[in-house]
Amino acid sequence: MTVPTPPAPDDVSAGLPATGHVLSPDGLDLLELALTGGAPWLPPAGVPAGPVTLTDAENTPLAVTGTGTGDAAAPLPRAVRPFARAAGPHWDPRLRRAARDVRADLETGADAPAVAVVVSEPPTRSEVDALGGLVGDAGPVLLMVPSARRSPAAGHVGAPGLVRIAQDLADRLGADGGRRATVVVVPWPAEAPDGLGWPEVGARYGAARTEVLADHRSPAARRRVGRLDTLWADEVAALYPEPAAGELARAARTARRRGAVVFFTGLSGSGKSTVARALAAELDDEGLHTTLLDGDEVRHHLSKGLGFDRESRELNVERIGYVASLVSSHGGVAVAAPIAPFASGRARVRELAQQAGLFLLVHVSTPLEVCEARDRKGLYAKARRGEIPEFTGISSPYEAPTDADVVIDTSQVDVSDAVARVRAALAQRLDG
Structure with missing residues (x-):
């Protein structure tokens, strides 16, 4: 056509x-x-x-x-360009606001200086009980949630969970004396460099004083939190004789859930990376160990040096499929989002993945004209001018899949609905 x-x-x-x-x-x-x-x-x-x-x-x-x-x-x-957004409460534009805008709001009509409270980890009862005294007679309260693009370490609560906690704290402060409390999501690297500190960041958001809530944890609560990782092992050792306790510990270490590969395919600019990132973030937030293998990022590492001829593209897709199948074989969920233009390459990925666990093919079927109109990188313009040879959809074919498990057109469906569709299909497979 x-x-x-x-x-x-x-x-x-x-x-x-x-x-x-x-x-x-x-x-x-x-x-x-x-x-x-x-x-x-x-x-x-x-x-x-x-x-x-x-x-x-x-x-x-x-x-x-x-x-x-x-x-x-x-x-x-x-x-030059706005940042790509993902899904989840920590990407809500009503919360992830520019510091200058938050500061301007606080400076309008505030009868007392604002205080910022950093919610960097789930607060214990001792911090929640101390919160009212911590903010004192301050004016507006900013509950600042650090949000890293990197996934949190296994077993740690990430930004989505911290946002939900902060919203509950805001409701508590509102009910307790009617304090004006606002949740603000702050981009924050997983490894903050020297020179980046909460007091200065809080001031730039408009706070006269900044407190990190976890710093106000009681010594007793701190000791109990420190023991959480060993509580199960301690109870097993107390309940069972040594041989049985050892076998229970071994079984717990080797317990493995069923893995899966969710493989997105579609034209450049179709929205597959955006939906894939949002899906991976939601699955990770729910405790499913999720690995995102995005097409361009893989090109920088796993497939560095490969060209864009058909053979190189097929090899790139096969490498992605192989790594994804390894993740799945160990009980994780691999979410991959290459263009994968050829049916033969996708078939090879399906074969590899089904040997390790479940496989779900998602075709992001956004029309070419929409992909070209929303192009963030200017690649289609270069391809039209002949500057990029063998560009999928322009000078190289895209073989639309006929065996997709889920089909999504992001010009008709928003990111949250697209993620919900994929999740429903994945849950059906996992439950089955």
Whole structure:
């Protein structure tokens, strides 16, 4: 079928520095925090000096260094494109607001200075009981939730859970004397660099004073939290004789749930990466050990050096399928989102995955004209000009799957609904 060529979108790469640097998830958190006014720009290690185009793992230009206004640490980069958003409460735009906007709101009509309370881990009863006294007679209260793009360590509560906890604390403060409490999500790298501290960040969000709630945990609660990891083992040792206790511990260590591979395929710009990231975040939040294998990020590491001819693309997809099947074989969930344009490559991935566990093929069927119109990287414009050979959908074919388990058109369905559809299909398979 011949698709009319839509007007080419602006080529976002035009006029940008040729030197590029792909930011890690921590680097993206630092950049977002700086660009929204929450902290000075603290360039991650490895960013070259001079004008540099900063991109995410999908090679989407986000900002340019060396051209912005001054700051205490380094010149602030100039924003080029908005950050890609995912799903979940920590991505709610009503909560993930720019520091300058939050500060402006607090400065309007506040009869007393604001205090910020950082909710960096689930509070025990002792911190919840101490919260009222901690904020004292302050004016507005900001409950600041650090949100890292990197998944939390196994067994730790991530940003979605912390947001739900903070919203409950806001309700408690509102009920207790009618304090005005607002939850704010703050981009925060999993490994914060030197020079990034909560007091300065809180001040930039408009707080006269900033407290980290976990710092006010009682000594007794701290000791009990420290024992949580060993409570089960202690009880098993007390209840069972040594041989039986050892066997129970061994069985617990080797317990393994059924794994799965959720494999997205679709054109560049179809929305598959956005839905895949949102799905992985939700599954991770529910305790399913989830690994995201996004197409562009894999190209930087697992398939570095491969070209874009058919043989190289097939090899790239097979490598993704192999790694995904390993994750599944160990009881995890692998979420992969390459273009995977050829039926033969997808069939090989299905074969590998079904040997290890469950397999779910998701076709993100967003039409070519929509993908081209929303192009964030300017790739379609380059392909139309002949600058990118063998570009899927333009000069290289895309073989639409006929065996997809779920079909989604992101021009008709939003991210949350798309994730819900995939989750329903996955749950049906896992329950079956």
